[in-house]
Amino acid sequence: MIKVxxxxxxxxxxxxxxxxxxxxxxxxxxxxxxxxNQFQLYELNSVMTAINEEYAMDEDIVKSGDTVAFIPPVSGG
Structure with missing residues (x-):
């Protein structure tokens, strides 16, 4: 199981x-x-990804037991 x-x-x-x-x-x-496909989250094209609190690329492998975070761009001042 993977936690997202x-x-x-x-x-x-x-x-x-x-x-x-x-x-x-x-x-x-x-x-x-x-x-x-499942949730219509097309915004995932423009987010950062982390696997187990380390930034990851699209070709990186996610395994059962991992936690994946999808982090949208942040703006502010």
Whole structure:
């Protein structure tokens, strides 16, 4: 199982701050595509990704037991 943490507008769009998915292994890109199809989270194209609190790229592998965070861009002053 993979825990997915969502922040800001991603959280608001699906009404939850986290998901638990029955996935044994996947790339970040495959995980994003699954979430885009299942929840219409097309904004995932423009977010940073972290696996177990370390920034990750789309080709990085996510395994069962990992926590993946999708972090939208932040603006402020």
């Amino acid at each position: 943490l969502l922040f800001a507008h991603l959280q608001e769009k699906i009404g939850k701050d986290q998901l638990e998915l029955e996935i044994i292994q996947s790339t970040v890109a495959e995980l994003k595509n699954k979430l885009k």
